[in-house]
Amino acid sequence: MxxxxxxxxxxxxxxxxxxxxxxxxxxxxxxxxxxxxxxxxxxxxxxSKHDLITGIHEDLAARIERELVEATGGEPEEASLVERTKGYVRAALRAPTTVEMRLIMEAANEPEWMEPWLRVYRRWFPEGEQPVEELDEVALRCLVARMAADGAWGYESTLAAPLTQEGRRRLVTRILDVLDQP
Missing domain, CATH: 1.10.10 (Arc Repressor Mutant, subunit A)
Structure with missing residues (x-):
């Protein structure tokens, strides 16, 4: 064995x-x-240290992908853009660890570290390559919801105290409300 x-x-x-x-x-x-x-x-x-950090990013991106599958209730190919976006908002607004935030911010400076994150994002949101001016209303609302969820990470990383579970729940609810508008 x-x-x-x-x-x-x-x-x-x-x-x-x-x-x-x-x-x-x-x-x-x-x-x-x-x-x-x-x-x-x-x-x-x-x-090397670079290889270790690359491995960390690959592992963290794989964890996020598993959370996306769980939060969406299935693989991206089986879900609509709105369903994938709702799953993304729920997964992104779970309580991130300080280490994840630090490492993701560092990844922006190194293409090899960023690649696992981009691979996951492109799999879930292939329409993300489209210019904002060309998005229809639903796709634009989905983009705004994802940007709001991503912004919560930045917001939380600058706070002296992390968001509470209740605060996190309220943010998820409000962001998802954008997707349910006619």
């Missing part, structure tokens, strides 16, 4: 390092130590 890969354990260790000590503390030594592995064992899976 094959041993399970150590990659998930290493990614979780890296996420703990970033959450507890910040992105600048993310080193191969720190992750190996946090995971209880040798640096050589870590390098077998992630030859």
């Amino acid at each position: 094959a041993r399970p890969s150590a990659r998930p354990k290493l990614i979780e260790a890296a996420l703990r390092v970033v959450e507890e000590r910040g992105i600048t503390a993310l080193t191969l030594d720190a992750v190996a130590d946090e995971a209880g592995m040798t640096k050589r064992g870590l390098i077998y899976h992630f030859p």
Whole structure:
């Protein structure tokens, strides 16, 4: 029987390092130590810090995709644009961790780190490549709802205190109201 890969354990260790000590503390030594592995064992899976961060983004994007499937009730090909957007709003406004926010903000500066996020987004919203001026009314409302959900991340990252569950619920309800307008 094959041993399970150590990659998930290493990614979780890296996420703990970033959450507890910040992105600048993310080193191969720190992750190996946090995971209880040798640096050589870590390098077998992630030859460089860049590769480790790429692996983290791939893992986080895969988690978001699973949340989108759950929040939408199925795969994107089985759902309308409005249903996919409602799922996106619900998934995006779950309580994000500080580490996710930090890493996603860092990804904007590195195309390889951004690619897993773009792959998920393009799968769920292929019409997103269309210029705003060409969107019909429903597609425009869906775009506004997604932008509002994304903006909640930025809003929360600048607050001294995170949104409460009630505040989060109210935001989801209000954003989804935009989609139900005639």
